[in-house]
Amino acid sequence: MITNRWTTADRRGFLTAATAAGVLLAVTACGTGGGGAGGTTGGGDANAALTVWFPGNSAPEIELVTKKLVPEFEAANGAKVQVTFVDWAQISPKLNAGFAGNSAPDVFGHGPAAAAGFAAAKRIEPLDDRVAALPAEDRADLEPYLAGGQVDGTQYLIPLGGNGVLVAYRKDLLSEAGVTEPATWAEAAEAAGKLAVRDGGTIQRAGLMLQSAKIQRVQSFQALIGSEGGTLLSQDGRQVTWNSPEGVKALEYFAGLYGGDAKVSDQLGRDFANQPAGQNPLATGKAAMVSATAGQVLQMVKAVPDLASKIGVLPPLRSADAKTFGGATTGLFVNADSARKDLAWKFAAFMVSKGVNERYAEAVGGLPVRASAAQGAYVTGQPLLKPFIDAAPAYQGSPNVPAWVQVRDVLDKHLEEALAGKATAKKALDDAAAEAGPLLAAQ
Amino acid sequence: MALLAERGGDRSAARSRTGLRGLRGTRGTRGTSGRGPTGRRRLVGLVFTAPVLVYLAVFQLFPVLYGFYLSFTSYSPLDRGAPRPVGVGNYTALLGSADFLKSLRVTVQFVAEVLPFAVGIALGLALLANRRIPGIGLLRAGLFLPRIVPLTAVSLVWLWMYSPDGWFNDLAASLGLAPRDWLLDEDSALHSVAVMRVWKALGGNMVLFLAGLQAIPGVLYEAAKMDGAGAWARFRHVTLPGLRPVMVYVVTINIVYLSQSFAEIFILTGGGPLGSTTTTNYLIYQEAFQNNRFGSASAMAFVLFAAIFAFALVAMRGNGRK
Numbered sequence: 021m022i023t024n025r026w027t028t029a030d031r032r033g034f035l036t037a038a039t040a041a042g043v044l045l046a047v048t049a050c051g052t053g054g055g056g057a058g059g060t061t062g063g064g065d066a067n068a069a070l071t072v073w074f075p076g077n078s079a080p081e082i083e084l085v086t087k088k089l090v091p092e093f094e095a096a097n098g099a100k101v102q103v104t105f106v107d108w109a110q111i112s113p114k115l116n117a118g119f120a121g122n123s124a125p126d127v128f129g130h131g132p133a134a135a136a137g138f139a140a141a142k143r144i145e146p147l148d149d150r151v152a153a154l155p156a157e158d159r160a161d162l163e164p165y166l167a168g169g170q171v172d173g174t175q176y177l178i179p180l181g182g183n184g185v186l187v188a189y190r191k192d193l194l195s196e197a198g199v200t201e202p203a204t205w206a207e208a209a210e211a212a213g214k215l216a217v218r219d220g221g222t223i224q225r226a227g228l229m230l231q232s233a234k235i236q237r238v239q240s241f242q243a244l245i246g247s248e249g250g251t252l253l254s255q256d257g258r259q260v261t262w263n264s265p266e267g268v269k270a271l272e273y274f275a276g277l278y279g280g281d282a283k284v285s286d287q288l289g290r291d292f293a294n295q296p297a298g299q300n301p302l303a304t305g306k307a308a309m310v311s312a313t314a315g316q317v318l319q320m321v322k323a324v325p326d327l328a329s330k331i332g333v334l335p336p337l338r339s340a341d342a343k344t345f346g347g348a349t350t351g352l353f354v355n356a357d358s359a360r361k362d363l364a365w366k367f368a369a370f371m372v373s374k375g376v377n378e379r380y381a382e383a384v385g386g387l388p389v390r391a392s393a394a395q396g397a398y399v400t401g402q403p404l405l406k407p408f409i410d411a412a413p414a415y416q417g418s419p420n421v422p423a424w425v426q427v428r429d430v431l432d433k434h435l436e437e438a439l440a441g442k443a444t445a446k447k448a449l450d451d452a453a454a455e456a457g458p459l460l461a462a463q
Numbered sequence: 464m465a466l467l468a469e470r471g472g473d474r475s476a477a478r479s480r481t482g483l484r485g486l487r488g489t490r491g492t493r494g495t496s497g498r499g500p501t502g503r504r505r506l507v508g509l510v511f512t513a514p515v516l517v518y519l520a521v522f523q524l525f526p527v528l529y530g531f532y533l534s535f536t537s538y539s540p541l542d543r544g545a546p547r548p549v550g551v552g553n554y555t556a557l558l559g560s561a562d563f564l565k566s567l568r569v570t571v572q573f574v575a576e577v578l579p580f581a582v583g584i585a586l587g588l589a590l591l592a593n594r595r596i597p598g599i600g601l602l603r604a605g606l607f608l609p610r611i612v613p614l615t616a617v618s619l620v621w622l623w624m625y626s627p628d629g630w631f632n633d634l635a636a637s638l639g640l641a642p643r644d645w646l647l648d649e650d651s652a653l654h655s656v657a658v659m660r661v662w663k664a665l666g667g668n669m670v671l672f673l674a675g676l677q678a679i680p681g682v683l684y685e686a687a688k689m690d691g692a693g694a695w696a697r698f699r700h701v702t703l704p705g706l707r708p709v710m711v712y713v714v715t716i717n718i719v720y721l722s723q724s725f726a727e728i729f730i731l732t733g734g735g736p737l738g739s740t741t742t743t744n745y746l747i748y749q750e751a752f753q754n755n756r757f758g759s760a761s762a763m764a765f766v767l768f769a770a771i772f773a774f775a776l777v778a779m780r781g782n783g784r785k
Binding site for chain 1: 733736737749753
């Protein structure tokens, strides 16, 4: 007869479960070290190495920054710089932990959408005086992108690069279908209907595929609502305006691409923007037109050189207006608690200096932030970049309000419902407005 | 045998009583001074265990207690001030949070989908691996392989397998079926993650069951055979009861791990589509590190803790019954 060992096993198992659950809590309990206003990395030691965190894990960017640009800066300034690249998904959590533990870097890179939140918490240094001290020629050269780093008119971020989303298309597929290049969103939808290849209810080749993965769908919606003449938020950033008739029209257009009898696209929600470039539906021929950034288009051509002559890029498509998502992408912030603010600023200024910034843009496959770079070797050597440079006046970035990240996630959730056909465009936008309103009001 | 056991039990109890008396005597005479052999032993024991105790206190206990404190506050790591007390506000807010309640449902569904297969198939594999057949070492190693591959790496491989041009759609095409977006369809995303998680859990569970099987005395099987028990009867009346302690452990630890699922969700689905794979642990991550609401995230963590504790307790009680 087997004796019942329940009692002992029960206790052991119970202890194991309790210990494991304790570890879970230790991991998820979000412990912090409080928020003193003391010094940051290096404490008050102004002679310690300048610490810089860059977001991303692009090998060419890491190679250029760590092996060339930083040594050049160190040699020119007699300084020591310690650079760390942090994966984009981890940059916010790491910065939060750094701020809470007084170990945030002197300089850090992030997107403009983060600026308002950092500024509201007084974690970043206002840079107006330092920008004003730049030579007039430099200021004029940087002017187009500087606005993307401002919160309520104060400069907090120095944009390192720009980017924009335009519709790229396959010349060969349009030619086969006898379709001319569309100039408006309505023409694009009509062309997509002719370009889409269907097999029963399945789309074999998408006619027009807008980026619809998480967060990307907010950017696509922003391009559409901007083209309809609408906005996401009011001018002061305190009220939702996306549920306007323009917003509803924009979302109905977006959802219509993926649903209903006239749908022209599949792969709703797929993050093809972050897939290997060779797997982009435009590169594989599974889509005739896709929304893409300059970097994605260049990467596609790099991955599949035969595409160089087959890919074209449309100017911003028009409806009531011609707007698209774009502007400054990554930029550098100076930590308000840094003990080396002068050196930190020198580093930021070095990264956007003439020549250096063009090299940086080439490494990351983005747009240089200096207007003069349009005549540089990088831009002139890449014909596919020209439409993105020309489209700069049509670019509009994310609203610079402290609660933007949370508001964006709310909007994203409801856009997804509309795109999946779970809610009408009007209801989704109204629900999103009702949920986001209190977040904006509490700023 | 019963008599022997009883006698043995008596002797053991007598030894225990004697030992206890002796210990009490020692305490009474020398232990009180703190300088006798027992006192020194205690001091030495304390010195040797101190590093671990300090480690546990600082890195395990303190974060838990601090997290519990945070759950009653409003706190953003960007704020310079101290956490602001809000009483039980974070907990009451969770009761009305549709996202949180949905995440609990998703977590329970995920555990319920993975657990029976992760345990049942692992038990079957352990029975197979316990047989003395040629090449059994290789089979065991092969079955254990998923266990030693990091979950993140496994998730990336399965991400490709579920992609439009991946292995599953190739398989579907070869069977004449239409391809589908496994991870982008609300109806299939959680099941797809569950399939991957079952595969990942098999190796570890199998090894535990194998150890349990090998600890069952062979004489029991021989006795059962002599009594005329067939294969099923031996499994039912010898193997399963013999595996009960291991079963309790495996089920409990799987509930604890699966309830905390994060990495596979983060990589495969990012919580989508339409929140259909947003487990509570993933929501905690978003709340803490996307929204910077550590107080609310901590409250979620403690509710999750309570839920896991309850699940584990029920599992142990259920499995522990005769």
